[in-house]
Amino acid sequence: MPKNSQIKRIEVNSYSGYKANERPLNFLLDKKRYEVKEILDQWCGQDHAYFKVLADDGLVYLLKWDRYLDNWFFVKIIDKG
Numbered sequence: 001m002p003k004n005s006q007i008k009r010i011e012v013n014s015y016s017g018y019k020a021n022e023r024p025l026n027f028l029l030d031k032k033r034y035e036v037k038e039i040l041d042q043w044c045g046q047d048h049a050y051f052k053v054l055a056d057d058g059l060v061y062l063l064k065w066d067r068y069l070d071n072w073f074f075v076k077i078i079d080k081g
Contacts, residue, residue, distance in 0.1 A: 012063065012072040021065050021072075024051055029074050034061070052078065 011028040014021045023042070026035045034055040041052040049065045062075040 006074075007064075007076075008074050010063075010072050010074045012065070014065075014072075021049070024053060024063055024065075024072070027055075027061075027063065027072065027074070029061075050075070 008029075012021075012024045013026050014024045016022060023039055024036050026033055028034075034057060036053045037056055038054040039051060040054055040060060043050050047067050049067070051063045051065070053061050053063060055061055060078040062078055064073045064075050065071075066073065
């Protein structure tokens with residue numbers, strides 16, 4: 001499992017409907033694939049979008065999509081408590 005505050009580039013499969021990368025479906029982190037069970041929160045800026053997601057391992061992850069770079073990043077694991 002990654003360190004809680006280590007930002008790193010990751011691979012994400014996302015749903016693209018009306019817009020590109022509307023929401024993450026699953027992501028690959030440290031050679032393990034996680035399915036997104038629920039989007040708990042999301043917020044957007046001009047050049048990025050953040051997604052707080054519940055993964056199939058029961059942990060909550062904060063993911064970032066950089067619109068200009070078209071890259072996804074793992075930001076941190078969020079304590080559910």
